[in-house]
Amino acid sequence: MAIAWVFPGQGSQQPGMAEGVIDLPGARERFDRASALLGRDLLAICAGAETSANGGPGQPSDLNDTRNTQPALFVVESLLVDELHRQGRSAQLVAGHSLGELVALYAAGVFDAETGLGLMRRRSELMAAAGGGAMTAVMGFDRDELERVVAATEGVVIANDNSAAQVVLSGTPEAVASVSATVRCKRAIPLAVSGAFHSPFMAAAAAAFAAELEAVPFADARIPVLSNADPRPETAATVLKDRLRQQMTMGVRWRETMEGLQSAGITTAVEIGPCNVLAGLIKRSCPGVGTAQIAGSGDLGQ
Numbered sequence: 001m002a003i004a005w006v007f008p009g010q011g012s013q014q015p016g017m018a019e020g021v022i023d024l025p026g027a028r029e030r031f032d033r034a035s036a037l038l039g040r041d042l043l044a045i046c047a048g049a050e051t052s053a054n055g056g057p058g059q060p061s062d063l064n065d066t067r068n069t070q071p072a073l074f075v076v077e078s079l080l081v082d083e084l085h086r087q088g089r090s091a092q093l094v095a096g097h098s099l100g101e102l103v104a105l106y107a108a109g110v111f112d113a114e115t116g117l118g119l120m121r122r123r124s125e126l127m128a129a130a131g132g133g134a135m136t137a138v139m140g141f142d143r144d145e146l147e148r149v150v151a152a153t154e155g156v157v158i159a160n161d162n163s164a165a166q167v168v169l170s171g172t173p174e175a176v177a178s179v180s181a182t183v184r185c186k187r188a189i190p191l192a193v194s195g196a197f198h199s200p201f202m203a204a205a206a207a208a209f210a211a212e213l214e215a216v217p218f219a220d221a222r223i224p225v226l227s228n229a230d231p232r233p234e235t236a237a238t239v240l241k242d243r244l245r246q247q248m249t250m251g252v253r254w255r256e257t258m259e260g261l262q263s264a265g266i267t268t269a270v271e272i273g274p275c276n277v278l279a280g281l282i283k284r285s286c287p288g289v290g291t292a293q294i295a296g297s298g299d300l301g302q
Helices: 027-038 041-047 060-064 064-085 102-109 113-129 145-150 173-182 200-214 239-252 254-262 277-285
Strands: 001-006 093-096 134-141 158-162 166-171 185-190 268-270 290-295
Touching: 001 064, 001 102, 027 041, 027 064, 027 113, 041 060, 041 064, 041 173, 060 064, 064 102, 064 113, 064 268, 093 102, 093 254, 102 113, 102 239, 113 200, 134 145, 134 173, 145 158, 145 173, 145 239, 158 173, 158 254, 166 173, 173 185, 200 239, 254 277, 268 277, 277 290
Parallel strands: 001 093, 001 268, 268 290
Antiparallel strands: 134 166, 134 185, 158 166
């Protein structure tokens, strides 16, 4: 059996998602470290019980704040990876969607948890600060028509090419709305995000993150990684770092990533995280590839 581990990104967060991992070895220490790094109680945020600045109860939306979402998902997913490794389990390929790529790199041994937390904190801050844009998920469309309209409209790109039937547009609110209204599709759903993620509008944030990456040592991956910017299997540290630099502006080539899983002979894709969105995409797009999900310790077995 050839197994791939896949890691979801922002949008897969769930209130209470820490409950499934908090009893794993090292979990409280990692949440404490992340909280100290952020200056916020990340475990409480995951539970929807964060205390606000005025001493009152926090809002559930705290978990949906990019600055909290990304570190929270990294902690949850990395703890599940640690337990899989502790059990002697591994994969033939790893891949992550958007911020999930950093967890994939962690799972492949490219950097340690402390480094991953630091990168995730900086990435989330930069992305949250790059406001002013919009994103919309478009489903059930004619790809030729979509690509033609996007190419003819200034200020919008296909940010997430998730499958043959689902993409996410990113750009100025006006351009995204124009394309969504012009292209014939089954559904167009605006996303609750603060910026035009995975588009050229993230250039300043991407440059700042690239500068951060310069000082971070990457090791060669122990497991080939399919990156968002280039979904071909890779283990070389320098190549993986360069691909990560490009991710914020180049987008997520998940449709090609799924094709790469099939080409590599993967028989089972295991989604590691609190939601089964990637498993659903793979199930619909990859005949012959089975799926499974590990969302908490109860799914790990022994």
